[in-house]
Amino acid sequence: MLICGVDEAGRGPLAGAVYAAAVILGPDHGIVGLADSKKLTEAKRDALAIQIKSQALAWAIAKADVAEIDQLNILQATMLAMQRAVMQVAANVTPDEVQVDGNRTPKLSWPARAIIKGDALVAEISAASILAKTARDAECLALHASYPQYGFDQHKGYPTPAHMAALQLHGASPVHRRSYAPVKAVLGQAQGSLF
Structure with missing residues (x-):
């Protein structure tokens, strides 16, 4: 079964976009060390992000910007970013199920379920959490500039x-x-x- 894992980064900050990533790994991905991005060092996240991007069957990173957050609210903006990421992935590889970290899922055209602490339990969600976090951190460095x-x-x-x-x-x-x-x-x- 092809699982599309989805997670977000950046709901709590006061600035910048909220990011979401979607990842389909496939059964023999061979990526060691996947975990909740918050439990990993920055160096480990960066190394894993490169590996995920090269070895996943499909991956995408999407965002909802500050104007969308202020217009929609952070929850709806997060759901929008997740929808965008999943649609990009599904354009290349159709998932059998979408599994989303947390307690709710965005509206999608594929079967979806929310998994609390999914970023620690499901490899695909862990991978998505790493991609979302590294993308958001990169944006923060750009904002700092x-x-x-x-x-x-x-x-x-x-x-x-x-x-x-x-x-x-x-x-x-x-x-x-x-x-x-x-x-x-x-x-x-x-x-x-x-x-």
């Missing part, structure tokens, strides 16, 4: 004390998510929930 005053290379957009201090000092950049409460607060808008 454009907006060095925020330190995106260090906190990757998460609301760390250093990021919050930079937001207070410099205000929100064009890549900050205006629908998120800490960014709204800096912009002087009504305080809402974090998500």
Whole structure:
């Protein structure tokens, strides 16, 4: 059975796009060390991402940008990024089932199920989590080059004390998510929930 594993990266940060990846490995992928991307070192993630891209039957990385996050909300933007990734993969290899990390699946044309902690349990989801995380981290390095005053290379957009201090000092950049409460607060808008 061809499983298409799907995972996301970047729901919690205050800036940048949310990424999703979809991966079909096939039965004899031979990739050792797949795990939840958060449990791996950056060097290990980067090495595995190269291996996944060369050895998977099919893979894709997609995103929903800051404007889509602010317009739709982070959950719907995440589902949109996942749909985009799966559709790109399925254009090359048709999955028998799509397995998504977490407790819900996007609307898809293929059988799909959500698997809580799937990134630790299913190799295809682990692979997707690694591709999504490395793609998002690469975006954060690019954002740092454009907006060095925020330190995106260090906190990757998460609301760390250093990021919050930079937001207070410099205000929100064009890549900050205006629908998120800490960014709204800096912009002087009504305080809402974090998500």
